[in-house]
Amino acid sequence: KGKAKKAGKLATKSVDRAAVLGAGIMGGGIAYQSAYKGTPIVMKDINNQALDLGLTTAAGILSKLADRGRINAKKMAGVLNNITPTLSYDSVKDVDIVVEAVVENPKVKAAVLAEVESHVSEDAIVTSNTSTISIDLLAQSVKRKDKFCGMHFFNPVHKMPLVEVIRGSETSDETVAAVVAYAAKMGKSPIVVNDCPGFYINRVLFPYFAGFSQLLLEGADFVAVDKVMEKQFGWPMGPAYLLDVVGIDTADHCTGVMSEGFPTRMAKITNDPVSALYQADRLGQKNGGGFFDYG
Ligand code: NAD
Structure with a gap:
């Protein structure tokens, strides 16, 4: 918190144009x-x-807002016009910030981060929306380490206020300040956190998922667990449904990163039911079925 305050007093680079890599759930x-x-x-x-799916998702959110009378057709067209879908790096050369949101795989991310850094201007900030991978580890693949940090959004992005801004050991205060300001401009509520696998939220959330997997291995029924968490405990969704929303593949990759980062506290679970769903290509809401089916 202290560091965030300090960063807020610096002359802050303004973000007028951005790029996101990956057009999936998060991108x-x-x-x-x-x-x-x-x-x-x-x-x-x-x-x-x-890309089509990313645009359809955006159009779907806008249609709901229009149905409720919260936006008009002009605003809807303006928002869609503000998104430039592309398969090439040509259009990223004049952006102020990049948010990398490709699959949760350190090797893929390392390649993508190095690639994009070679296409943007020297002043551009590069960030990663990784859920769990250490920012210092990813920083090894970029040259301008002072202009690199984590910018971790939560799912669904248009509803969740929190953004974790993760400061790597070489991230500059100017970079942190600019990313905090961009998150605020996006209507989000950023917090600045230090680097470690899982950062803040997923160091809390993934032990919860691990506890859920253990329960299932001991014979619990996932429908019953979700029902108790939702109806009696009062959480908006239970762990099985939440895993389907996150994406079973993403959750499984994140669990792998967490167990490597914290081998004792987050030891890999043998026969983890989440890994079994992943092996069966049941990826959750993104492909029609995970714990639950989505027709
Ligand atoms: P996703 O599977 O929905 O989307 C990933 C996208 O990346 C796909 O569209 C894929 O085509 C694209 N991609 C793969 N390689 C690429 C490349 N080289 N260049 C450009 N695009 C590429 O995954 P997601 O859920 O959107 O997760 C993306 C990132 O966000 C991951 O790091 C994940 O950990 C993180 N994250 C996910 C959630 C969540 O709840 N799903 C929440 C916060 C953060």
Whole structure:
């Protein structure tokens, strides 16, 4: 908190144009939110289907707002116009910030971060929306380490206020201040946290998922667990449904990173039911079924 305050007093680089790498659950949401709050954003993926899905998601959120009379057709068109879908790096050369939101795989992220850094200007800030991978580890693949940090949004991006801004050991105060300001411009409520696998929220959330997996291995029924967490304990969703929303693949990758980072406290679970779903290609809401089915 102290560091965030200090960073807030610096002359802050303004973010007028952004890029997001990956048009999936998170990339599509980040593109929507940036565009909605007035910062044009380039949305880059490696396949057209993903770009279409990212745009459809944004259009879907806008349609709901229009149905409730909260926006008009002009605003809707303006927001969509603020998102530039692309398969190439050509349009990222004049952006002020990049948010990398590709799959939770350290090798893929390392390659993508090095690649994008070679296409943006020297002043551009590069961030990662990784859920769990240490920012210092990812920083090894970029040259301008002072202009690199974590910018971790939560799912669904348009509804969740929190953004974790993760300061790596070489991230400059100017970079932290600019990323905090961009998060605020997006209507979010940023917190600045230090680096470690899982940062703050996922150091709390993944032990909870591990506890849930252990319960299932001991014979618990996931429907019953979810029901208790929702109806009696009062949480908006139970762990099985939440895992489906997050994406079973992403959750499994994150669990792997957490167990490598904290081998004793977060030891890998043998026969983890979440890994079994992943092996069966039941990825959650993103492909129609995970713990639950989504017709
Ligand atoms: P996703 O599977 O929905 O989307 C990933 C996208 O990345 C896909 O569209 C894929 O085509 C694209 N991609 C893969 N390689 C690429 C490349 N080289 N260049 C450009 N695009 C590429 O995944 P997601 O849930 O959006 O997760 C993305 C990141 O956000 C991960 O690091 C994840 O840990 C993090 N995250 C996820 C959640 C969540 O709840 N799903 C929440 C916070 C953070």
